[in-house]
Amino acid sequence: MANHGAQADPVDVAVLGAGLCGLTAARELERAGRTVTVVDKGRGVGGRLATRRIGDARFDHGAQFFTQRGPDLAAFVQELEGAGLVREWCRGFNRSDGHPRYWVVGGMTALAKYLAADLADVRTGVEVRAVERTTDGWRLVADGAEVHAAAVLMTSPVPQTLALLDTGGVELDPGIRPPLERIDYDPAFALMVLLDGAGTVPDPGAVQFSASHPDPEHGPFSFVSDNAWKGLAAPSAITLHASAAWSTANWDRPDDELHAELLGAATRWFGDATVDESQLKRWRYAAPRTLWPERSCVGVDGATPLVLAGDAFDGPRIEGAYVSGRSGATAVLRGRTAGS
Numbered sequence: 001m002a003n004h005g006a007q008a009d010p011v012d013v014a015v016l017g018a019g020l021c022g023l024t025a026a027r028e029l030e031r032a033g034r035t036v037t038v039v040d041k042g043r044g045v046g047g048r049l050a051t052r053r054i055g056d057a058r059f060d061h062g063a064q065f066f067t068q069r070g071p072d073l074a075a076f077v078q079e080l081e082g083a084g085l086v087r088e089w090c091r092g093f094n095r096s097d098g099h100p101r102y103w104v105v106g107g108m109t110a111l112a113k114y115l116a117a118d119l120a121d122v123r124t125g126v127e128v129r130a131v132e133r134t135t136d137g138w139r140l141v142a143d144g145a146e147v148h149a150a151a152v153l154m155t156s157p158v159p160q161t162l163a164l165l166d167t168g169g170v171e172l173d174p175g176i177r178p179p180l181e182r183i184d185y186d187p188a189f190a191l192m193v194l195l196d197g198a199g200t201v202p203d204p205g206a207v208q209f210s211a212s213h214p215d216p217e218h219g220p221f222s223f224v225s226d227n228a229w230k231g232l233a234a235p236s237a238i239t240l241h242a243s244a245a246w247s248t249a250n251w252d253r254p255d256d257e258l259h260a261e262l263l264g265a266a267t268r269w270f271g272d273a274t275v276d277e278s279q280l281k282r283w284r285y286a287a288p289r290t291l292w293p294e295r296s297c298v299g300v301d302g303a304t305p306l307v308l309a310g311d312a313f314d315g316p317r318i319e320g321a322y323v324s325g326r327s328g329a330t331a332v333l334r335g336r337t338a339g340s
């Protein structure tokens with residue numbers, strides 16, 4: 001993985017975003033013989049596949065696991081199992097629905113690193129400020145760097161994608177723009193708590209709450225997980241996600257106030273242990289609430305394709321991001337136009 005400055009030679013495809021969707025698409029495109037440059041503003045790859053180190057512990061603080069619901073993920077899961085990268089966690093945290101949930105050995109970021117390792121050109125720490133049309137394709141404009149490409153695949157959250165296209169003066173087809181503008185995301189807070197002793201999160205190391213969960217005491221949280229269960233920490237490193245409703249209602253409050261309130265609400269999971277350290281992370285675009293009405297990406301401009309993909313185009317989860325990435329790559333390869 002490298003950080004580069006300005007680029008002279010155009011590539012076949014520029015992929016914006018090194019989350020699961022962008023990395024999956026880039027892999028498909030390279031396998032099809034295309035030259036690809038992936039850019040991401042994050043310090044590393046992964047996007048919402050995020051693992052953070054605090055002391056000696058690692059915390060998954062974005063996605064915690066992924067579910068295989070449909071057949072699309074089967075071959076990928078088989079590959080990841082073969083590489084020793086994923087293990088089945090359970091088939092539902094509160095009650096089984098039959099669909100396997102997988103956790104990633106080494107933390108969720110390891111999945112992104114695995115995909116990025118085989119790609120020719122992944123640039124992190126590069127924030128794209130505008131996406132512009134050129135005479136023969138596209139230009140991604142970042143501070144001190146440009147990427148020129150015949151095609152571009154954008155996997156940033158849709159409101160950010162639209163802002164980048166607006167800044168670059170790109171006008172979208174009036175049939176596409178309104179449904180894209182309707183795509184909205186729920187925010188989420190993640191609280192990470194390092195304990196000096198064992199916490200009380202029960203087997204299998206996580207609890208998932210919903211409106212119908214029998215335990216009314218879950219307070220602001222929708223998911224509580226002890227990273228020790230994944231071998232990421234000892235004795236306990238707990239990630240607590242605030243629900244979409246709570247995060248939305250409290251989004252504008254200051255960090256220190258939220259941090260204190262969430263920490264206070266989390267004590268039931270600490271047992272006799274004491275808090276060594278805790279951190280709060282804001283995810284403004286945690287999960288798309290309104291999706292693109294068709295599956296699994298949208299392509300614009302057949303000659304020099306612009307394709308938009310990401311979990312908002314197939315489902316608010318890792319499986320959706322993966323399916324959309326593959327579909328986005330196919331759309332680029334076909335130069336598919338909107339609605340085709």
Ligand SMILES: Cc1cc2nc3c(=O)[nH]c(=O)nc-3n(C[C@H](O)[C@H](O)[C@H](O)COP(=O)(O)OP(=O)(O)OC[C@H]3O[C@@H](n4cnc5c(N)ncnc54)[C@H](O)[C@@H]3O)c2cc1C
Nearest residue numbers: 017019020021041047048063064128156310311317318321
């Ligand atoms: C708190 C939380 C918990 C979750 N839990 C689960 C779970 O347990 N199971 C599950 O299946 N899913 C879960 N999800 C959802 C899952 O993480 C996402 O669906 C999936 O990771 C989305 O992948 P993506 O590639 O579409 O988007 P992202 O991972 O968001 O990738 C988009 C990338 O674009 C980059 N980017 C954006 N703008 C720019 C720019 N201007 N310049 C350069 N780069 C840019 C971003 O840095 C980012 O890396 C969770 C998400 C969150 C936040």
